[in-house]
Amino acid sequence: MVGALNIIMSETCDLCLELPKDDPFYHHKKKLLSCKGLGVKETLNLSGSLSQQLLNAALEKLLQFGRIVNLDKVEVYFGEDACTPAGIYSVRNEISALSWILSLIPVSCKMQTQVDTLEALRAAVKSRISEVVGAEKEKARVVDSYRCEKESRLVEWGQDNGVKTKLQIAQIDGYGRGAIASEDLKFGDVALEIPISSIISEEYVYNSDMYPILEKIDGITSETMVLLWTMREKHNLDSKFKPYFDTLQENFCTGLSFGVNAIMELDGTLLLDEIMQAKELLRDRYDELIPLLSNPVFPPELYTWENYLWACELYYSNSMQIKFPDGKLKTCLIPVAGFLNHSIYPHIVKYGKVCVETSSLKFPVSRPCNKGEQCFLSYGNYSSSHLLTFYGFLPKGDNPYDVIPLDFDVIDDEDIETEFSWTTHMLRGTWLSSNHNIFHYGLPTPLLNYLRKAQGLDHHSETDLWENLEVEMGVLENIQSTFDDMMQNLGDADSIDRENTDWDVKLAMESKERQRKIISSILDSCSAGIKLVQEFIINPPV
Ligand SMILES: C[S@@+](CC[C@H](N)C(=O)[O-])C[C@H]1O[C@@H](n2cnc3c(N)ncnc32)[C@H](O)[C@@H]1O
Numbered sequence: 001m002v003g004a005l006n007i008i009m010s011e012t013c014d015l016c017l018e019l020p021k022d023d024p025f026y027h028h029k030k031k032l033l034s035c036k037g038l039g040v041k042e043t044l045n046l047s048g049s050l051s052q053q054l055l056n057a058a059l060e061k062l063l064q065f066g067r068i069v070n071l072d073k074v075e076v077y078f079g080e081d082a083c084t085p086a087g088i089y090s091v092r093n094e095i096s097a098l099s100w101i102l103s104l105i106p107v108s109c110k111m112q113t114q115v116d117t118l119e120a121l122r123a124a125v126k127s128r129i130s131e132v133v134g135a136e137k138e139k140a141r142v143v144d145s146y147r148c149e150k151e152s153r154l155v156e157w158g159q160d161n162g163v164k165t166k167l168q169i170a171q172i173d174g175y176g177r178g179a180i181a182s183e184d185l186k187f188g189d190v191a192l193e194i195p196i197s198s199i200i201s202e203e204y205v206y207n208s209d210m211y212p213i214l215e216k217i218d219g220i221t222s223e224t225m226v227l228l229w230t231m232r233e234k235h236n237l238d239s240k241f242k243p244y245f246d247t248l249q250e251n252f253c254t255g256l257s258f259g260v261n262a263i264m265e266l267d268g269t270l271l272l273d274e275i276m277q278a279k280e281l282l283r284d285r286y287d288e289l290i291p292l293l294s295n296p297v298f299p300p301e302l303y304t305w306e307n308y309l310w311a312c313e314l315y316y317s318n319s320m321q322i323k324f325p326d327g328k329l330k331t332c333l334i335p336v337a338g339f340l341n342h343s344i345y346p347h348i349v350k351y352g353k354v355c356v357e358t359s360s361l362k363f364p365v366s367r368p369c370n371k372g373e374q375c376f377l378s379y380g381n382y383s384s385s386h387l388l389t390f391y392g393f394l395p396k397g398d399n400p401y402d403v404i405p406l407d408f409d410v411i412d413d414e415d416i417e418t419e420f421s422w423t424t425h426m427l428r429g430t431w432l433s434s435n436h437n438i439f440h441y442g443l444p445t446p447l448l449n450y451l452r453k454a455q456g457l458d459h460h461s462e463t464d465l466w467e468n469l470e471v472e473m474g475v476l477e478n479i480q481s482t483f484d485d486m487m488q489n490l491g492d493a494d495s496i497d498r499e500n501t502d503w504d505v506k507l508a509m510e511s512k513e514r515q516r517k518i519i520s521s522i523l524d525s526c527s528a529g530i531k532l533v534q535e536f537i538i539n540p541p542v
Pocket residue numbers: 174175176177178317318337338339340341342343390391392393394395396
């Protein structure tokens with residue numbers, strides 16, 4: 001979870017906002033707040049009835065604060081330059097900020113005028129929430145030829161076991177199965193509720209004949225145990241979860257199952273390393289594990305490498321980390337919820353904690369989802385290469401988490417490790433930046449400052465930068481040469497007919513194209529920056 005937003009309601013109807021001291025990006029966020037003229041503690045006076053103008057101003061201040069407090073690592077890194085002109089960092093951040101504000105506005109208040117003000121503020125926040133639309137706000141294209149029989153049986157089984165749902169399962173063009181709102185869902189409505197008893201977790205291993213053997217294996221994790229349990233349970237005709245296992249694909253199409261042609265297509269990409277490393281790790285784990293399972297409890301025909309890879313893909317693409325009332329975080333398979341697809345513009349972002357009162361897991365929507373629209377979940381703030389490797393798809397739209405990490409040798413300078421320094425640097429498509437002016441170029445400020453420092457310039461003001469334009473040139477040429485090499489490694493764009501290629505080659509080609517687009521934007525920004533700096537070197541500003 002990102003930092004918390006504290007709103008304390010006092011007798012005089014002040015909302016007190018505070019950036020928590022234990023926020024992992026406290027200093028960076030403090031700086032971002034100060035750029036907006038805000039401190040780490042702010043008070044909003046809401047006494048009496050507010051005019052529309054004052055209400056808008058109050059909401060704007062709340063939002064500015066809420067956005068910054070709710071920024072995640074990547075968003076903090078790209079900072080102020082990553083805002084749209086309307087001040088939005090990302091759909092995820094906007095939804096988080098708005099729902100935080102809403103959840104923290106007190107529901108009761110002593111004086112009627114205050115009740116009215118708070119109600120007006122709540123209505124204004126809700127209206128903003130409905131304005132946060134995603135690119136996928138369109139009627140889901142249902143594939144009618146697919147009858148969803150197994151899926152309907154699972155939903156019926158779920159309902160018999162206490163599952164409550166406002167979603168219908170259908171085959172959706174481009175998504176496999178997905179969940180469609182069967183009625184208009186507004187902020188806070190629970191789209192889906194699953195009782196703990198219908199969730200597959202490590203508890204089932206502890207109560208099985210496998211546990212006495214597994215517990216003796218040194219260092220085995222509960223994730224591995226439940227994965228091994230699933231591999232056998234899938235074939236158990238009397239399993240309580242048979243309707244769930246019946247809905248699972250025989251083959252998962254994730255990056256871990258890419259064939260030779262797709263792997264070859266990925267030559268020169270960062271994704272190639274990610275997939276190869278992940279697959280090697282799984283193979284090593286399997287080779288270590290299997291000799292330890294020589295017991296009739298683990299029939300060898302069920303514990304083949306292919307079955308193990310299938311189970312890993314199942315867990316990578318379908319499991320969720322759930323916090324149980326005992327405080328333990330468990331990796332679970334969740335029937336019915338497993339039909340929810342991911343989006344960068346999700347409806348459901350706040351889930352993952354069992355509700356103690358109802359002993360169930362709830363999936364509330366954080367932005368409206370109208371009847372007939374596909375209801376999306378956020379699987380997490382993942383890059384497209386991660387989503388491709390472990391889930392087998394590339395998300396629609398600009399993914400702000402598509403970053404290219406850069407490895408630098410640490411500069412041997414004691415001063416360099418300040419509270420504002422970053423230990424890792426990254427770049428992403430520069431079209432996502434709103435600042436392409438000199439000293440910014442659409443490139444991230446922490447990286448530029450790091451490289452300036454590496455060239456001996458520890459600047460304190462923009463004047464220092466103006467006085468050292470040759471350093472600026474060096475910085476840009478350095479980035480340009482790194483990304484020129486990366487572009488060359490990618491080779492030329494393919495001219496193959498994609499429609500007739502295999503699913504994995506198609507995905508590999510699209511992923512490569514996305515990387516090419518990012519690198520190309522960085523190179524364009526460097527060229528434009530170099531030109532700009534050159535002009536100022538020739539004609540210095542007066
Ligand atoms: C938890 S399941 C969701 C249900 C899945 N579509 C199905 O038919 O079983 C996760 C899988 O759904 C697919 N998926 C999820 N989000 C997607 C998206 N935005 N676009 C395309 N496929 C997606 C991927 O195959 C992923 O591995």
